[in-house]
Amino acid sequence: GALAGCTGQGLPGDDAFAALAADLKDNQAKGTAYELAKSLNARLPGARSQLLKTVRKLENADGQAALDAVKSVPFWSAPTTWPAIRSGTNSLTSFYLLSALDLRWNADGGVERVPPEQAIFIQVFLRTFFVAASVTLATLILAFPLAYLIANVPKGLAAILIVAVLLPFWTSILVRTAAWTVLLQKFGLVNDFLLLIGVTSDRLDLMYSRIGLIIAMTHIQLPFTLLPIYSVMRTIPPSQMKAAYSLGARPFTAFRRIYIPQVFPGVMAGCMLTFILCLGYYITPALIGGASDQLISNFIANYVNVELNWEMAAALSFILLVFTLALFGIFARVLGLDRLKLV
Structure with a gap:
């Protein structure tokens, strides 16, 4: 739905940010926000703290306030964030094979080496x-x-x-x-x-x-x-x-x-x-x-x-x-x- 237009080049529209806010609030209500943060952190190091930070901001926010709360966290505007989210929605993904070779998808949809401090x-x-x-x-x-x-x-x-x-x-x-x-x-x-x-x-x-x-x-x-x-x-x-x-x-x-x-x-x-x-x-x-x-x-x-x-x-x-x-x-x-x- 909201991620359909996210091809890995540039940021998605407000629909994707609104869907993200709704998903985060839903996961928080179900008590699965931590598991979601851990899963995303496996794809993007440092994502766990940013996702949980966003969840806290969304506790009493709805509508436009929720959208603004998500956009206020710079992590969600980073060029590598949305390709990582989109890769997690596919039934088949090359993410883990690339990660095992110290590679990753970049914002342009190509493959690049991870930073030296992450290459192990x-x-x-x-x-x-x-x-x-x-x-x-x-x-x-x-x-x-x-x-x-x-x-x-x-x-x-x-x-x-x-x-x-x-x-x-x-x-x-x-x-x-x-x-x-x-x-x-x-x-x-x-x-x-x-x-x-x-x-x-x-x-x-x-x-x-x-x-x-x-x-x-x-x-x-x-x-x-x-x-x-x-x-x-x-x-x-x-x-x-x-x-x-x-x-x-x-x-x-x-x-x-x-x-x-x-x-x-x-x-x-x-x-x-x-x-x-x-x-x-x-x-x-x-x-x-x-x-x-x-x-x-x-x-x-x-x-x-x-x-x-x-x-x-x-x-x-x-x-x-x-x-x-x-x-x-x-x-x-x-x-x-x-x-x-x-x-």
Whole structure:
């Protein structure tokens, strides 16, 4: 009705302001003004206080007085206010997807970046990808030589090592994370060990830090990277490398040209599995990471459980899902699903 002529360019007419005044008075009478203010505040930061201020001005105002009361609040004459109101009347809206990418509709109906002080989600996504990539690289550095060792020792010793690798699976991720909260304390065992071997002369603040988070996640994710690599390594006959040596190949050349290409599917599968799992980590960043180390899953949980803003949580989850599917598609394209070796 009154918003039909509001296209996002300029301010609407008095009919829209009168309809706004009537809606605000109606919501106040029903006791839903606060919920309305909270909903609009999700679209326009600062709108909650302005809407409630307007509601107070409308308590004893009717007709022209109500119209003047609304117009007396500068917020309702701002160029970004009415496009945000109109977006809330549509059954389908791109508002939350744009917000999840730190974008918004401007007064001219185009898309623009939000002010730097309001931009948070791109930084959180980049932080999530960085932590996931760091953990993936760390687990690969540890998993490859360990998998090679297990694949080339006698079967009895290999069985013991495999049990040691699988041992963390016998406890929940919460228990393992809680254990790291003890180990990483300033007077914990990790700091004691670093002082003992002379790596540092002072105790480090590992708790609530990025490095502490990566250490804990690396330990938790190590089996997920190691097992696919080991499953490929154990199928490679040792005679292949011996044949390469007998034909004059240097050890490094034989390893690079014969062994690595065969292990590559397992490496890619393990890295992909670890990276994707790290994208959805919640409990470990919540307990070990600092305020600047929370990943996108922590924000999704906050919007679901605290803010009760399921729309924003869904938008963030959708973007994360699209990225994960795109990553899987790239892996499948480069390597081929038939070559992936998970177990």
